[in-house]
Amino acid sequence: MTDIPTGVVTRGEPVEMLLNMGPQHPSTHGVFRMVLWVDGEKVTDVEPHIGYLHRGSEKLCEGEQFHQVITLFDRMDYLANFNNELVYCAAVEKLMGLTVPERAEYVRVILCELNRIASHLLFVATMGLDAGAMTPSMICFRGRERVQSLFEAVSGARMMHNYFRIGGLKEDLPDNFEEMVGELMPLLQADIEEADKLLTFNEIFLARLKGVAAISVEDALDFGLTGPCLRACGVDYDLRKADPYSVYDRFEFNVPTGLDGDCWDRHFVRVQEMYESMKIVEQALVQMPKGNVTSSLGRRLPRPPKGEVYVRAENPRGEIGVYLVCDGTDKPYRLKVRPPSFCNLSAIKHLLKDTWIADTVVVLGSLDIVLGEVDR
Amino acid sequence: MVENNDPEAAEASQEAAVVDVAVEGLSQSNLDILEVLKEVLKDFNPQPGALDDLPQVTIGPGDIQRACRLAKDDPRLGMSQLSLLACVDYLEYFQIVYILHSLDPDRTAVIKTDVPYETAALPSVTSVWRAADWYEREAHDLFGVHFEGHPDLSPLLLYEGFEGYPGRKEYPFNDYQEF
Incomplete structure (x- = not known):
């Protein structure tokens, strides 16, 4: 520095x-x-x-056995723990050729989508705060707390769940999970709608965000922007649709897009995504079969064959990729993550050029970065 | 063994067999992408292969910038995004992995290149994708790979004056430097 x-x-x-x-x-x-x-x-x-939070996670992964790496992934994007666990587990499963029990896939999807809602709620809260609105943040945090209470009931932890396992899950859901989600959904819907109503089309909020730091599709692709930041430019690209992983091909949902790629569009896309995630959770709950959730590995340690694999998934912040190289031992030889926030943040220099000082905060907020993931 | 009268056909089938071993596991659509990739990058002596289920070519490090430019600009490939630039330490050499991505149609391809351990340097691709900027700075920080033509290779994740390359295999795990 x-x-x-x-x-x-x-x-x-x-x-x-x-x-x-x-x-x-x-x-x-x-x-x-x-x-x-x-x-x-x-x-x-x-x-x-950047780099103030650099812990060398990728290097640390080389020193951990495959099942221990999951905890490190929890700590990269600490607002979307389940999504991070999913992509890592999917990478090892792909390399080992493991099939995940169907129930486990559904549980993963439900938890990931709820995590997406929780993450986006935090985004809306901070976006409001960055633009000077205090009340929506209280509502959003209330909604996020509800989701985290459910996560706590499922995994025992509000964050850093360490609940997914290679080939399945740690254990089955609690018996009353469906009732808990049933109670949660209308409350969550009300919270999202309330925050949405207060913020999205608020005149002051529009004046602060509309037309600020717009980015063209060409520039967005050039900088490697993915996820809501790319969709805000009007690009209809969502990995859950374009290259469905897990069981995402079994659900009906829309991919919200923006028009101009400015700060307001980035906010709008995320709010709409929350409603779509609600739809996915509802469908998944209906379709979810009974059965086993643990892997065929049993209690044996996963030991993938020699080889390499690249797996990607749609995180709340964008496209996460895991490039995993194995040499046949019980530890990864090299693990490289494509962190969505890292690429999104690299466009900040371009986005902030010729804006006002007062806008820097909302522009940074609209990218929705998590520094734990940027620095790793 | 049945004798084949047509030497050309025999040669072709033999060639196909050789290629099949290297690209085993690729779907038909990915095999097509691999063919296009080989055709577009034919000046750089591409070695076909497969990264699990993704098409992959290996080329020399000196050509990487021109190859990436072609992969982006050629309408048959149109790799508009650089998804990932990874550096892997194989002790005798570094492997730099470029994972390229095109959105419409949704396609992913991999270009790999090996650089020697002692003189780890190769051309920068920041002029092709600006996304490469931070990736290359990161690889420079952690592995000491030099990217020629990069506008600013100052430390990104580490601080100014950090000694050593913590991404390399030789760097000890439980070691830290006082700031």
């Missing part, structure tokens, strides 16, 4: 001033630092600095 200058630093003609934002800044969603060059109120150049 470059040394942080003290005092007023200026350069050039007309005079540009250096403004340091972060790493300890409430609106950077973690420890992220931006060095802004500003001309008056206008941002002329940005230097993003």
Whole structure:
């Protein structure tokens, strides 16, 4: 990292001033630092600095046995734990040629979609806060807490669940799971609608977000943007539809897209996605069969054959990919993650050019980054 | 053994058999992509293969920038996104893996290249996809691979002055440096 200058630093003609934002800044969603060059109120150049949360997760994975890596994946995108566990388990299963019991697949989908809702609720909460709206955040956190209580009943932990296993699940759902979800769904629907009604078409919110930091489809693809950030540009691409994994091909749902690719579209797409996830959960609950949820491996340690595999999945933040190289031992030889936030954040320099200082916060918020995943 | 009068056909079938071993497990659509990939990159002596169920070619490190440019611009491939750039330490050499992606139609292809351990350098692909910028900085941080033509290879995940390359196999696990 470059040394942080003290005092007023200026350069050039007309005079540009250096403004340091972060790493300890409430609106950077973690420890992220931006060095802004500003001309008056206008941002002329940005230097993003990441790595404050770098723990070397990928290297740590090389030292853990295959079933132990799941806990490390929990800690990458810590707002979408189930989705992260799913993609890692899917990668090892693919390499080993394991089939997952059907009930386990449905449980995974239900939990992943609820996790998507929880993650998007947090996004809406922070988006509101970034734009200056306090009330929706309370509503969203209330809804998210309901989901996390359910997760706690299922896995024993509100976050960092460590519930998925290679080839299945740790254990079956609690007996009253369907009743609990049945009670949760209308409450969650009401929470989402309430926050949506308060925020999405609010005049002040629209004025703050509409037309801010729009990105074209070409640039979005070039920067590797995926997920809601890409769909906000109007690209109808969702891995759950385009390349269905798990049992996603058995559900009816829409892929919401935006029009202009600006901050408001990124917000709008995520709100709509929550309603679609609700639909998936409802269908999955009806279709879910009874049966076994543990893998055919039993209590043996997974030991994939020599080989390599690339598996991707649709996370709340975008497309996550796992590139796994195995040399036939009980530990991964190399594990490389394609973190969606990492790619989305790399476009920040482009997005922030020629915006106002006051907009930097909403632009960063609209990307919905998780620094645990960016830095790994 | 049945004698084959047509030497060309025999040669072709033999060739097909050789290719089949390398690309075992590819679906027909991915085999088609592999054919196109080989055709587009024919100047760079591509070695066909398969990454599990994905089509893959291996080329020399010096050609990587031109090859990626062709893979992106050629309408038959149209790899508009760089999904992943991974660096793997195989002790004698580094393997750089480019996972390319096109959205419509949904296609994924892999380009691999090996660089020697001692002089790990290859051309940067930031001019092709800007997504490569941070990936290359990350690989430079953790593995010490130099990407020629990259605009700014300053540390991304590590701090200025960090010694060693923690991604490499030789770097100890339970070691840390005081900041």
